[in-house]
Amino acid sequence: MGRVFKASTDVGDLSWRVPISMLGTTCWPLNAPAHSWGIVAAGGSSIGHKGMIYAAKVMSQAAIALYANPDRLRAVRQEFEQAKAAVPYVCPIPDDKQPPQKKHPYR
Numbered sequence: 001m002g003r004v005f006k007a008s009t010d011v012g013d014l015s016w017r018v019p020i021s022m023l024g025t026t027c028w029p030l031n032a033p034a035h036s037w038g039i040v041a042a043g044g045s046s047i048g049h050k051g052m053i054y055a056a057k058v059m060s061q062a063a064i065a066l067y068a069n070p071d072r073l074r075a076v077r078q079e080f081e082q083a084k085a086a087v088p089y090v091c092p093i094p095d096d097k098q099p100p101q102k103k104h105p106y107r
Contacts, residue, residue: 016089019080023058027051 011020028042028051042048066073 013089013091016084019076021062023055025051025055025058 009022011022014020027048028039029047032038032042043052066076
């Protein structure tokens with residue numbers, strides 16, 4: 001529960017169920033606008049590959065460290081539960097709302 005990350009993400013409600021961590025690495029050139037063709041091109045370049053491999057190494061080492069130290073993992077969960085209790089989650093979607101049922105175009 002550190003810095004607030006102000007952007008959209010696919011993590012959504014998951015972050016209210018389990019502790020998460022966001023990791024940022026350099027995968028595209030400085031000042032390239034997000035969601036642009038330049039970012040897509042950089043992802044397939046050596047710059048993008050190096051950044052993604054580095055991120056994978058950091059994430060795997062973090063996972064190994066937590067699995068190797070169950071007390072630390074329990075402390076992470078306890079801190080998460082305490083922080084979550086201080087700010088209860090309220091789903092913005094009313095309970096009576098359901099997603100629209102879209103018919104398949106070939107049926």
